[in-house]
Each structure stands twice: as C-alpha cells, then as structure tokens.
Amino acid sequence: MSAPVAEVEALTKSFGGVPAVDDLSFALHGGEIAGFLGPNGAGKSTTLRLLLGLAAPTSGTARVFGRRYADLDEPTRSVGAVLEFADFHPNRTGRNHVRVLALSSGIDEHRVAEVLELVDLSAAADRKVGGYSLGMRQRLGLATALLGDPKLLILDEPINGLDPAGVHWLRAFLRRFADGGGAVLVSSHVLAEVEQSVDRVLIINQGRLLADQSMTEIASGGGSLEQTYLAITQAVAR
C-alpha cells in the first residue's frame, strides 16, 4: 500500500489536564473517503485542528504527506480544509475572500474564478459574504479548500446548510475527487449521508478510536451505519 496521505500516531491533546484526544492513531490513503464520526465533544474537531497544525499536540504526532502541516512547502497545493462555515469577513465579497488566500499561496486570479465556478458561486461572487446563505458559505469554504488543487481534503461538517441538490453535488464531487486519487477526511453527524458518501468510518468517543471499519465490513455485518454507530458509542457510554 502507498504511504499514507494523513497519519496520526498516539496523538494526545489535553486541555487543563483533561484529554480531548487520547492516544489516537489512524492513517488515511489516497483514493479513500473516510468518515470521521463521534458524538459532540468526542474530539473530532480537535483532531482535525491538530492534523492541520492549528493546535499543538500534547504528545504523539499528526502528519500530512509525511510531514507536519506547518513544514509543508506549499500547504494549499497539498491540503484543502474547511473547518467552520463561518470563517469569512462579512463585508468582503466571496471573490475577494478567495483572492486574499490565493495571493498568500501564489495562486493566480484565473484559478480563483475557476473554483468559484466549480462550486457554482460565480454569479454571487461579487456580493458580500454577509448576505450569503449557510449553503453558499459552505460552498465558498469548499472553493477556498480547492484553490490549490490539493490531494487531501479535510472537511468538518460540510453538509450543514446544504440543500438536497448541494448534498448530491458534494457527494458526487467527493467521489470524483477520490477516484482521481485524492483522499478525503470528513467529519459529520449526518449518518445517512455519510453512509452514501464514504468508503470507511473512524468512530471516536472521548478522544479514543472505537472503530475503524470499511463500509463493506459494516454492510456485511447486516446492520446500517447508524445501528453500528449507536451500538459502539452507547456501549462506551454504559
């Protein structure tokens, strides 16, 4: 198997002595869409932040393409990420939001127009983001993630706010992305959607990995993803 695109090893992050992520290990390879699941406060977002270098681990390692995120030469060209759908200046236009990030990554104006077209925001690109709907903000976030034509996408709750057509579009897009060799790590609470979109699920609770199973394994067990998820997380709760 090829080298992992993203890998965490014995990753631990504590806040005031309380572990949010506890000795977590997993790896993600190219061509894979992995769902990152867990109850609220399970440590999903913290893990994604550690992987992206926004937070420093208490111990363990988090690497993308074999290096710490901060050590990547051109991170935007390797990794695209959307962590919050509200990470925009409300008085800046959608196009300018993407442009300021393109400038810092040395990406030209042509690509800015291209990614806005890709997420179907060209018509609204010159409107201020403050007037965007939740779904439009999600798509704008995705446009910034795709700016550098990355090989790894890390998406935190990307389905929130998307209408059915948007969800359908995202599902098809992620599949094309993975079929092209890209890897996707996507956290979500919408299990029915995850079931249709991902190849594999990582289920965590209280910062610990509870399950790492392919969708084929789950299906062969006879249950749905929701049943599997509830059985695993409720067993821990008891």
Next chain:
Amino acid sequence: MIRQLRSETAKVTTTTTTVGLLAALAGLVVLAVVVHVYALPDDQLANGDSQRQLLTDIGINLGGLFAALIGALSVTTEFRTGTIRPTVLASPRRARVIAAKAVVSAGAGALAVLVSVGTASVAARVTLSVRDLASTPSAGDYVELLAGGAVAGGLLGVIGTAVGAIIRAQVPTFVALFIWLLFIENVLVELPGVHRFVPGALAQGIAGQSREGVLQDIWLAALVLCAYALGALFFSVDATRRRDIA
C-alpha cells in the same frame, strides 16, 4: 513574504473598515480643531508655537490612536471573524503572517497620521481665517509634522498589531489601547521624566513637539519608539507561534 504582503494589503483594501476609520478620524479632527480654535483667545492663537502645538495635540495624538487601532484590527478582526483559520492554513508560518500584518499596518498607520495632520492643518487654516487670524506654522513645521507623524504613525501601527496579536480578542484589545493612550499616558504627564518615554509622547517628540515631558531629540524619540515596536513584535510573534488557534 511578498505573497503574504500582497494578501495582507488585499485584506485591508477589500473591506471598507480602514476607509471608514480614516473618514471618522478626519471628522473627529475637524471637530476638535474647530472647537479649539473657537474656544481659545486671539492672543493665544496668534502665537506661532501654540498653533503648532494645537496641530500636534490633535493631529499626532488622534492620528496615532487611530494608527494603533488600525494595527490592532488587522489581527483581532481575523480572530473575531474566524478568517485567522484559513489565513494560517494558507500560510502556516505564523511569524511571516504577523510580520506581513505589521508592515501593512505600518503603512496604514502612517497614512492615518498623514490624514490626521493634513486635515488638522487645513481645518486650522480655514477656521483661523474665519476668525481673521493668520496661520503661523512654516512650511518646515508642516514637513516636520507630516514626516515625523508618518514615522510615528507607522510605529504605532506596528505596536497596535502586536498588542492585537497578544490579546487576540477585539474589545479587550481596544480597551487596553484606549486605557493606555488616553488615560495612563495622561496621568504620567505629572511625571515628565517618565512621560517622555511613553509611546504617545515619543510620537509627539518625533513630530518635533517642544514641551516638558516630551523628548526633544527627534532621532532618539524615533529610536526608542522603534525599539518598543520591535520588542512588542517579538513578543507577539512568540505568543502567536506558541498558542493554539481555536
């Protein structure tokens, strides 16, 4: 670094915040000049030193305050809106991000003081002429006020950026800057030996202000304020590198 500078410049120019602040600054300066010129007696206004002092007190002090606020906004707005996340994902070398913000804030801070002093000068000339009083500052005085003010504004912009990066939250940053520049520095006027080394007084010194409690050596004042700006920038870079981004 060039890319980051272009990005930070685009951030400043793609919202109306900076333009709005500069317009508010110009309005405040006009109001302050008009009130002072109408409130002061003729004999005091006819004195050349007092006119220049008026321009420094209003132009440099208000411009310097706004320069620091613009610098602070460059960082705190990113934390308030969450854009700090995409910013550091695109540029994970955080020292470079803060350095680029400091350079752009230096330019914006210099512009703030130029707007402030320029507006004060025009407003003073117009208001004095309405009162049939001559405007006494020389061309050299204006050059000193504008050039010195621009340098001071640039350095205060850097200090504002650093304070914003250390505190992060917008309102507490603004409160800290207001308390320091408008309250503590005014209290320290009673201790001239100390006051001449506070940032606001150093800004006045760089602009050639001649008064007790202000360093009379322009170059020394610039050097000390520059040291403050570099020191603050060092601490802010260190804090930004060490701390997590939520």
